[in-house]
Amino acid sequence: MKRISQILCAAVLLLSGVSCKKYLDLAPNNTGTLEYAFRNRNEAENYLFTCYATLQQFAEATTNPSFTTSGEIIYPDNLTKHPIDETGFDMIRGSQNSAQPGLNYWDGERSGKAIFRSIRRCNTMLENIDKPIDLSFAEKKRWIAEVKFLKAYYHFYLARMYGPIPLIKNNLAITASTEEIKVKRSPVDSTFNYIVSLLDEAIPDLPPVINNQAQELGRITQTIALSVKAEVLTTAASPLFNGNPDYISVQNKDGEKLFPGTYDPAKWERAAAACKVAIDICEANGLRLYSFIAPATITSLPxxxxxxxxxxxxxxxxxxxxxELIWALNPxxxxxxxxxxxxxxxxxxxxxxxxxxxxxxxxxxxxxxxxxxxxxxxxxxxxxxxxxxxxxxxxxxxxxxxxxxxxxxxxxxxxxxxxxxxxxxxxxxxxxxxxxxxxxxxxxxxxxxxxxxxxxxxxxxxxxxxxxxxxxxxxxxxxxxxxxxxRLPLIRLAGLYLLYAEALNEVHGPTAEAYTYIDKVRTRAGLPGVVEAWTNYSKTPDRVNTKDGLRQIIHQERRLELMFEGTSGWDLRRWKELQNVLSQPMQGWNLYETQPANYYQPRTLFSAIFGVRNYLWPIKDRDLIINDNLVQNPYW
Structure with a gap:
């Protein structure tokens, strides 16, 4: 019998440079062989939940690249005791490097989140799903769809961090040659297209919503998958990946270009269409913006x-x-x-x-x-x-x-x-x-x-x-x-509304429909409509009437609405705006003073260090030596 670790280890070894010992826990506890892991429905279900395992680890905010590097929250660097993993917060202070990258999700070393390993778990599940003879056809279809979604999302997580990545469509055989094992990076357009194709395959066989919430809340639904597809296509259409002049010269060692050389407006059209489909299914299944209903213990509330x-x-x-909550992780x-x-x-x-x-x-x-x-x-x-x-x-x-x-x-x-x-x-x-x-x-x-x-x-x-x-x-x-x-939200309906408004503006410029979806969020927040506010109160009233001006407004609206939720870091990267945001000194009030006039003096704590190269994570130097078909990200 072939052990699961034997099947996967060869494919991992030269890609990441990590010892095979780190990949021996691919099966659930006490499951040593493929035959055992898929001998019946119960064991296969255990393996399905193992495919979910890394996804749930993403709920850890202090190791979330978006949560820690957006500049929304900063953490002291002079504590005598260190109760949390401060790696992510320290990165905007200039600690990132290619020798030991912070929040290294490429091979999982130090971060503890080996995403490529999780992708291979998904492949193993898909390759062996026919083995349990007591698994019903309906469950099999749903499980396959869930695993394809997970596989897509794991690729997407890596793509947001690293850009072009190796696409692990199938696990390599133990007999694969050295050259087959040395997987190279796929162009960024191919990466996003593959992610979307997996989502499209998964969506029809997923349930629209979870009915048995006590047992299944957190498992993937159509509303989740369609909302993620909207985020994937919006990311692909955004300036970081769509005709970014900083990356024009980046290529594999065989000369294959890894980034598109020109801007493609059609990507925004695909993104807008995907956002609207996601919104429609969410609303059709009863999702709506949240409104607080006071419990009986609160008798008066202005x-x-x-x-x-x-x-x-x-x-x-x-x-x-x-x-309002479309998707969150269970922890x-x-x-x-x-x-x-x-x-x-x-x-x-x-x-x-x-x-x-x-x-x-x-x-x-x-x-x-x-x-x-x-x-x-x-x-x-x-x-x-x-x-x-x-x-x-x-x-x-x-x-x-x-x-x-x-x-x-x-x-x-x-x-x-x-x-x-x-x-x-x-x-x-x-x-x-x-x-x-x-x-x-x-x-x-x-x-x-x-x-x-x-x-x-x-x-x-x-x-x-x-x-x-x-x-x-x-x-x-x-x-x-x-x-x-x-559970900290991953996707809320308010965020999806603003994503759609953003895509509409990129396609058509300011339109009544774009204003409508911005104003859905603003009205719930107790604000006048965007046109009314800028017309009546802004020193730059025309900003709301131009594509560039409305883009700035929508970007700020998303940052405010989704503040502290682990979204703005990804947004600021895809917009290529994080460098400008972090160019402002990190300031607070003059904490040691007791008198208001002295306390309310801005005090600079540190200046963030963020350059063009920081938009993408470096691949660890050692991984590039082990797999000489890999190329480093720009400027590292």
Missing amino acids: DSLKKVLTLQNAVTEKWELNP TFQWQGYSTPRLTQKGVVNIFSNPSTFAVPLAIQELFYSDKGVPINEDKTFDYAGRYSIKTGDENSRFYIAKNYSTVKEHFNREPRFYASLGFDGGIWFGNGKTNLTDMYHVEARGIESFAGPKDINTLNITGIWPKKLVHYQSVYDDGFQEIGY
Whole structure:
């Protein structure tokens, strides 16, 4: 009998340079042979879930390339203890290299996520699916479709990181020659076309939705697969991969070009069509934008706080209760305590469950719109020049900012997503065990030289701003500890609407349909329509009427709506905008000061290091030596 590791090891060895010992766990526990792994339905189902295994590992936010390298959240680099994997957060400080790449998903060394190994598991499943004689035809079709989706998504994950990749369409035989094993990279267009072909094969045999949520929530559906197809085609159409002049000269050693030399507008047409199909099936199956419904324990809730909770819970609501959530991964988000300020002195004792170390740079705070729905630096009614002056919370702002608390002026008159997404000095923190409108927590972040009092307990957040959106309002970090688990979304309907608007604008420029899908998201966020807002309040009112101008608006809208969800990092890469975003210094407030006038002075923490070469990950140098048919990514 041939062991599974024998079949796969030869194909892996020269591709990645990793010892075969790392690939001996390809089958489920106690499953040593193909015959055993597929001897009946139950064993084959175990193998199916093994194909899902790496997918579930992607739920780990601190090793998510998009979550950690977008510049939305930064992490201190001077802690004496290191409770998390800081590799991803350190990369924007300049730690990336080709000798030992950070978040190395190519061969899995150091990252622990060997995606090529997972692709080979999928191939093994597809090659042996006919063996279990007690597997029904209907289940077989569904399982094949699920595995083809997983195979496509694993290729897509690699393509977003590395661009052109080897396409592992079939596992190589143990008798394969040395040259057959030395797999070269396929052109980026071929890569995306292959991913889409796998999705197209999978979609017809997937269920539209999961009916038995108690047993099957998290398994792949048509709505998920069609939404991923929309993301794949939008990525392929975007500037990073569609006629990028930085990559024109990149080729395999045999002279084969790996990137298209010219821009192809038809790619956006395919993307727009895919987005619309995905939206239609989502809506046909009952998906809609989330709206908060207060539990019986909350007897009074003003519209302003209801809007905040709607926007916050669109992310933190349980999947089975959230009609907006298209896809998430089953492991729950483990970092709520890192995203929560220490709101009371008692909370200090929860230093392990409430580290408070996820910090939001000042540039992200200033990215959010004013309450008029336009950027604060172009709002005719917003005092942008005086935004750092001091203002005291009053009756009108009491559900956003603590009454009679002195804070900075730019915290006032901001859009609801600002208050739903950010915890800041003086900001109301509804929840954490308090839902009485006359007794709500607010953040006090000034002065951190000791733990002497409530104003001195936020010592580990290096900017004074927290990603509030990542915390369920019912989670409690005080002298008690109660964390309400949720799954961080991969795809929400709001994101799909904006993706469609983006593709429509690239195809046709500003149209009524593009505005409609932008405004679906803006209306839920409590903002005027995009045309109304720019016409009435912007210093640049014509921006909404041009293709380039609307593109900028849509990009900012996606960043704001999907903030902290692990999406913006991929978006900023495919748009080729991450270099510009990270060119701004990473700043926070002057944390050691207690007086508002001194505290609200921007303090530069570090300057990010990101160049053209950083848009794609380097392949490890050793892998290039082992497989001399591989070529390195540009500029590494």
